[in-house]
Amino acid sequence: MKGQRGFGALEVLIALVIATIAIVGGASVYMRHLDRQSNLIASGQMNILADAGSRYIKDFYATVAAAATPSAPVVITTDMLRNTGYLPSGFADTNAYGQSYVVLALAPTPNKLQTLILTQGGESIKELYLIEIAKQIGAKGGYVSTINTGVATGSFGGWSTPLAPYGVAPGAGHLATALFFDDGALVNDYLYRNAVPGQPNLNKMNTAIDMGANNLNNAGTVNAQSAVVSGNANIAGETYTGGWFRSNGDTGWINEKHVGGWYMSDPAWVRSYADKGVYTGGEMRAGKLTSTGRTQVGEYIQVDGIAVEGGACSPNGLIGRNAAGLTLSCQSGAWKGSGGKDRWGGSFWTASWASGGCAGSNPYTGSCSCPTGYNASSAFAVAVGGCNPCAAYSCYRPD
Numbered sequence: 001m002k003g004q005r006g007f008g009a010l011e012v013l014i015a016l017v018i019a020t021i022a023i024v025g026g027a028s029v030y031m032r033h034l035d036r037q038s039n040l041i042a043s044g045q046m047n048i049l050a051d052a053g054s055r056y057i058k059d060f061y062a063t064v065a066a067a068a069t070p071s072a073p074v075v076i077t078t079d080m081l082r083n084t085g086y087l088p089s090g091f092a093d094t095n096a097y098g099q100s101y102v103v104l105a106l107a108p109t110p111n112k113l114q115t116l117i118l119t120q121g122g123e124s125i126k127e128l129y130l131i132e133i134a135k136q137i138g139a140k141g142g143y144v145s146t147i148n149t150g151v152a153t154g155s156f157g158g159w160s161t162p163l164a165p166y167g168v169a170p171g172a173g174h175l176a177t178a179l180f181f182d183d184g185a186l187v188n189d190y191l192y193r194n195a196v197p198g199q200p201n202l203n204k205m206n207t208a209i210d211m212g213a214n215n216l217n218n219a220g221t222v223n224a225q226s227a228v229v230s231g232n233a234n235i236a237g238e239t240y241t242g243g244w245f246r247s248n249g250d251t252g253w254i255n256e257k258h259v260g261g262w263y264m265s266d267p268a269w270v271r272s273y274a275d276k277g278v279y280t281g282g283e284m285r286a287g288k289l290t291s292t293g294r295t296q297v298g299e300y301i302q303v304d305g306i307a308v309e310g311g312a313c314s315p316n317g318l319i320g321r322n323a324a325g326l327t328l329s330c331q332s333g334a335w336k337g338s339g340g341k342d343r344w345g346g347s348f349w350t351a352s353w354a355s356g357g358c359a360g361s362n363p364y365t366g367s368c369s370c371p372t373g374y375n376a377s378s379a380f381a382v383a384v385g386g387c388n389p390c391a392a393y394s395c396y397r398p399d
């Protein structure tokens with residue numbers, strides 16, 4: 001019985017030792033979990049502050065750049081960022097380790113800023129935790145190491161900058177974030193949705209943009225040096241251009257509703273698509289008009305070409321007129337009038353008079369006659385008492 005009681009006491013002692021080890025180990029794991037949560041929160045706070053600081057400097061870049069020098073940075077506090085709306089009103093002044101924040105903008109060369117966010121005071125963060133937090137912040141994240149407290153070092157050695165020009169010495173165990181600006185733009189070179197005063201380059205693309213088959217909606221005025229559309233372009237409103245509308249190949253313009261328009265399929269002719277008619281209440285003018293079918297006019301045909309009867313012409317079939325308006329046509333290479341009675345006007349006659357001249361009591365004793373090749377249009381009748389009985393006598397040439 002005594003041996004059994006001793007053995008039972010040993011078991012209890014071993015169990016207590018194991019329980020103690022488990023409790024200590026569990027507490028350690030739990031504390032490590034809490035530290036990781038603190039580190040995660042600290043990295044998130046630095047990212048929020050970095051975003052607020054970068055937007056503040058972009059919007060007030062000209063003011064900050066004018067005040068900063070190579071050895072005297074502009075100091076931007078959390079109060080300034082809250083008061084201007086870049087930080088939420090409830091953003092804490094310290095991180096999970098009780099460290100406060102400061103944003104320092106230095107100008108090593110004119111119009112070029114180097115901005116550093118640092119934590120100060122509070123509890124010194126372990127080196128291992130510094131590395132972890134910087135990694136969670138990203139490429140811009142960093143810290144002040146115990147190895148060299150005069151330099152802020154980026155995550156995985158991505159960057160480093162001496163602290164002396166910024167006029168601060170936070171000591172080891174503090175966080176840093178680098179925001180390097182060049183003429184108001186982050187080195188990341190983001191395209192900004194909103195205009196930044198004095199910095200139009202922030203709204204400028206430096207390369208082609210691929211929309212990935214997505215739409216570009218609600219655009220206002222589009223100014224382009226040239227436009228190449230590989231697909232269809234549907235424009236709901238009117239289209240204006242200060243230059244030419246150009247089509248490639250044998251295409252042109254088509255009215256989709258009525259299926260008509262203009263196109264060119266060779267260098268010589270502008271053609272009506274679908275052989276549509278051309279309707280205008282105005283004037284059409286051309287160097288030459290050619291009709292392969294019938295020509296119809298609703299009023300008169302005015303011929304302005306003056307020809308001389310008997311003169312040479314080509315080709316046969318041309319229509320002209322003489323100075324008096326008589327219609328002439330080109331026949332056998334010469335301008336001729338149309339045949340038939342009264343086609344050639346004018347009166348020709350030969351006459352002799354009785355002694356005493358032209359007097360009412362002296363009858364006409366001559367005869368009326370036409371030129372050679374012409375016939376009289378009416379028979380001659382003696383007119384007593386007239387001095388010119390042939391005045392109304394006309395001739396024509398039977399062709």
